[in-house]
Amino acid sequence: xxxxxxxxxxxxxxxxxxxxxxxxxxxxxxxxxxxxxxxxxxxxxxxxxxxxxxxxxxxxxxxxxxxxxxxxxxxxxxxxxxxxxxxxxxxxxxxxxxxxxxxxxxxxxxxxxxxxxxxxxxxxxxxxxxxxxxxxxxxxxxxxxxxxxxxxxxxxxxxxxxxxxxxxxxxxxxxxxxxxxxxxxxxxxxxxxxxxxxxxxxxxxxxxxxxxxxxxxxxxxxxxxxxxxxxxxxxxxxxxxxxxxxxxxxxxxxxxxxxxxxxxxxxxxxxxxxxxxxxxxxxxxxxxxxxxxxxxxxxxxxxxxxxxxxxxxxxxxxxxxxxxxxxxxxxxxxxxxxxxxxxxxxxxxxxxxxxxxxxxxxxxxxxxxxxxxxxxxxxxxxxxxxxxxxxxxxxxxxxxxxxxxxxxxxxxxxxxxxxxxxxxxxxxxxxxxxxxxxxxxxxxxxxxxxxxxxxxxxxxxxxxxxxxxxxxxxxxxxxxxxxxxxxxxxxxxxxxxxxxxxxxxxxxxxxxxxxxxxxxxxxxxxxxxxxxxxxxxxxxxxxxxxxxxxxxxxxxxxxxxxxxxxxxxxxxxxxxxxxxxxxxx
Numbered sequence: 190x191x192x193x194x195x196x197x198x199x200x201x202x203x204x205x206x207x208x209x210x211x212x213x214x215x216x217x218x219x220x221x222x223x224x225x226x227x228x229x230x231x232x233x234x235x236x237x238x239x240x241x242x243x244x245x246x247x248x249x250x251x252x253x254x255x256x257x258x259x260x261x262x263x264x265x266x267x268x269x270x271x272x273x274x275x276x277x278x279x280x281x282x283x284x285x286x287x288x289x290x291x292x293x294x295x296x297x298x299x300x301x302x303x304x305x306x307x308x309x310x311x312x313x314x315x316x317x318x319x320x321x322x323x324x325x326x327x328x329x330x331x332x333x334x335x336x337x338x339x340x341x342x343x344x345x346x347x348x349x350x351x352x353x354x355x356x357x358x359x360x361x362x363x364x365x366x367x368x369x370x371x372x373x374x375x376x377x378x379x380x381x382x383x384x385x386x387x388x389x390x391x392x393x394x395x396x397x398x399x400x401x402x403x404x405x406x407x408x409x410x411x412x413x414x415x416x417x418x419x420x421x422x423x424x425x426x427x428x429x430x431x432x433x434x435x436x437x438x439x440x441x442x443x444x445x446x447x448x449x450x451x452x453x454x455x456x457x458x459x460x461x462x463x464x465x466x467x468x469x470x471x472x473x474x475x476x477x478x479x480x481x482x483x484x485x486x487x488x489x490x491x492x493x494x495x496x497x498x499x500x501x502x503x504x505x506x507x508x509x510x511x512x513x514x515x516x517x518x519x520x521x522x523x524x525x526x527x528x529x530x531x532x533x534x535x536x537x538x539x540x541x542x543x544x545x546x547x548x549x550x551x552x553x554x555x556x557x558x559x560x561x562x563x564x565x566x567x568x569x570x571x572x573x574x575x576x577x578x579x580x581x582x583x584x585x586x587x588x589x590x591x592x593x594x595x596x597x598x599x600x601x602x603x604x605x606x607x608x609x610x611x612x613x614x615x616x617x618x619x620x621x622x623x624x625x626x627x628x629x630x631x632x633x634x635x636x637x638x639x640x641x642x643x644x645x646x647x648x649x650x651x652x653x654x655x656x657x658x659x660x661x662x663x664x665x666x667x668x669x670x671x672x673x674x675x676x677x678x679x680x681x682x683x684x685x686x687x688x689x690x691x692x693x694x695x696x697x698x699x700x701x702x703x704x705x706x707x708x709x710x711x712x713x714x715x716x717x718x719x720x721x722x723x724x725x726x727x728x729x730x731x732x733x734x735x736x737x738x739x740x741x742x743x744x745x746x747x748x749x750x751x752x753x754x755x756x757x758x759x760x761x762x763x764x765x766x767x768x769x770x771x772x773x774x
Contacts, residue, residue: 215489215577217454217513220520221529221558222598224573229587229599230542230695231641232685232743233551237605238653239679244298248677249287249656250622251325255336257364259629261655262371263291264362265323265341270673271658271665286323286343290371290378295626295653295679303371305378313377316347318384321358326459326622328397328406336362337404337434342393342412354413355423357391359434360384361441383441389430393423394534396462400475400499400636403446406430407479407497408457422484425458427451431501449503454512457482457491459534461555464636465496465548466541468592473543475499475636478550480588481532483579490558490579492527493519494588494596506596526596529559530586532579536623536654538682540641541634542693544704546592549641553654553682554604554620557582561600580663581618604680609672615661619676623657645716645723646688654680689738691719697738705731 252266269285289302304310305319314322324341331337338360346352366381395409412423431446449455460482467474477497483490493512497503507525510518519525535555541548556579563572583604589597608614627633631651632643639651655678662671689697691704705719708727715725721734 215485215487216558217485217489217492218519218525218527219514219517221492221527221575222525222596223571224529224559224561224586225597225599226561226572227599227601227743228695229549229589229601229743230545230686230690230693231540231549233585233587233601234648234683234685235553235585235604235654235680236683237607237678238295238681239298242677244300245302246293246300246655246677246679247287247289247291247302248675249291250658250675252287252624252656253327253329253336253338253341254624254626255329255331255362255364256626257334257368259294259296260368261291261293261295261626262336262362262364262368263287263293263656264336264338265325265327266656266675267325268675270675271660286325288319288323290367292368292371293655295655296629301372303373303378311377313379314382318379318382320345320347321356321384322360322382324356324393326393327356328392328395328409330397330399330404331364332399332434334364335436336364337397338362339390339397339406340392340395340409351415353415355391355393355411357388358384358386359390359441359443361434361436363438383436383439385441385443387443387445389432389443389445392426392430394458395426396460398462398464398477398636400464400477402433403499403501404432404434405477405497405501406432407462407477407503408455408460408482410458425456427453427455427457429497429501429503447501449501452503452512453486454491454493454505455495455503456484456486457495459483460491461531461534461537461550461552463537463539463550464638465539465550465590466634466636466638467548467590468543468546473634475634478548478590479503480550480552481528483533489577490532492529492532492558493525494528506594524595526598528588528598529573530557530584530598530600531555531582531620532558534622535620536625536657538625538627538639538652539637540639540644540684542641544642544692545694547693548590548638549587550589551585551587551601553585553625554583554618554623554657556580556621557584560584576663578664581621581658581660581665582663583616583618583620607678609661611661618660618663619657619678619680620654621658623654623676625652625654625682627652641693643714643717644684644686645714646686646690646721647716648683648685650681650683652682654682685743687738687741687743688721689735689741691721691735695742697735697741701735702732705735 249266253264255262292301324343327341345354361383363381392409410423428451429449435442461480465476479495531552533556536553585601632640659676660673665671691701716723722730
């Protein structure tokens with residue numbers, strides 16, 4: 190049982206930076222890029238949803254997720270806590286693997302489930318097929334109404350209960366059919382599942398994304414033994430594996446493409462990989478970005494991001510410095526972004542603004558190098574505490590890639606404060622191995638990135654976070670009183686935009702007047718562009734919104750700064766730009 194407290198607002202606050210914090214040599218870099226407290230052009234709030242658990246749903250982490258007609262499809266995953274914490278020290282006993290297909294309708298607060306176990310519920314699967322489907326940490330990508338899955342880790346033997354392996358299967362799941370079957374429809378689950386097998390797919394803890402018809406299987410490892418502590422590693426792929434799927438609904442095949450050259454600085458797993466949008470030459474371009482992950486050869490976290498182009502070629506953004514930092518050049522170069530927060534796979538959402546050219550990735554919880562804790566005696570001058578042991582965290586940040594390619598990280602807040610029902614209640618930490626599900630009606634680019642400019646001013650519920658791990662302490666390993674569990678919680682995620690901020694940079698200033706002036710008389714989707722009044726037309730009413738909001742930020746929505754008349758705006762343009770940082774700070 191949990192005890193909810195008042196929801197914590199993940200609001201943009203003061204524009205302060207965490208000083209570059211010295212870390213141990215175990216991490217890729219000995220310093221991190223200063224984190225900005227607030228300063229993002231949006232506010233994010235996470236709220237506990239259906240706290241009374243009015244409909245059944247599993248407590249689950251590390252699962253495969255899809256979506257069909259506003260309903261979530263959940264396959265595989267684990268119902269226990271972090272590795273090594275079962276009483277019998279059997280890290281993935283069969284009873285902890287999810288053998289059911291779950292369909293969840295978050296709006297109607299209804300769910301359905303049906304067993305995939307051979308001989309039960311008319312699944313039609315073989316024992317081997319079940320083993321390949323109820324894995325943990327598989328890679329997955331939805332293309333239309335088909336969910337594609339590669340690899341994953343789990344029990345690989347019907348005879349030896351201690352045998353574990355990473356699977357080498359590519360699986361296709363027809364979502365409309367499997368949803369109908371899970372709801373009690375006729376036929377068998379096997380009617381909606383196709384598989385093929387190849388060493389190319391023998392990966393766990395990586396990620397998989399599609400661009401222009403090509404699948405890119407990003408990093409990860411091949412792990413083939415029981416997980417008896419975090420000092421154990423498998424064989425890392427250190428590469429991006431590219432392939433094309435052939436799937437006519439009956440036969441599943443693939444054509445292997447060019448795999449990238451393995452590099453030691455791509456020795457990464459359990460990371461945040463996400464689709465991106467950026468301004469190209471005359472058009473928008475899709476790509477992939479990889480943030481942080483574990484482990485370096487000395488058991489630390491990676492801190493420098495990797496960008497992957499549409500053809501699957503990865504490049505660490507190190508500006509030509511030594512990629513492993515053996516000479517300290519990554520630390521010495523201020524251009525190199527070195528990630529400080531949310532360094533492990535977590536729930537996340539991406540947003541792109543064509544107005545500013547910035548790509549925003551919001552990372553919700555997980556495991557982190559730094560936390561914002563200004564009341565902690567160990568905090569630096571800006572309120573950040575560094576813990577090289579990578580504690581569990583409920584804090585939320587966004588990593589922003591600007592139009593110029595430079596990265597920043599913004600601290601946004603935290604999940605709601607929920608406590609355990611122990612004699613001494615402990616704060617629960619969420620987010621690791623959870624998934625984000627987009628809400629119906631949110632406009633996105635083809636790769637699922639939210640169109641930030643299409644979100645109306647004010648608050649919009651953009652989706653939900655479901656599942657993942659819960660811990661009652663920053664560290665669970667080597668902590669005899671710490672506990673971990675799978676989560677069945679759902680958190681509603683809302684994004685708030687500042688009225689009058691027509692260029693989506695988080696500040697109402699002269700640049701927003703220019704957007705209004707240049708689009709005056711146009712019709713837009715209500716509440717987007719320069720439509721501050723929300724009537725769908727760019728008119729004098731929207732100028733009035735800008736005028737009343739002039740000087741406002743999300744940190745100080747009620748500004749007393751007087752708005753200039755239109756004739757004075759251009760004269761103030763450079764002053765507004767030069768003074769922007771000071772005003773926010």
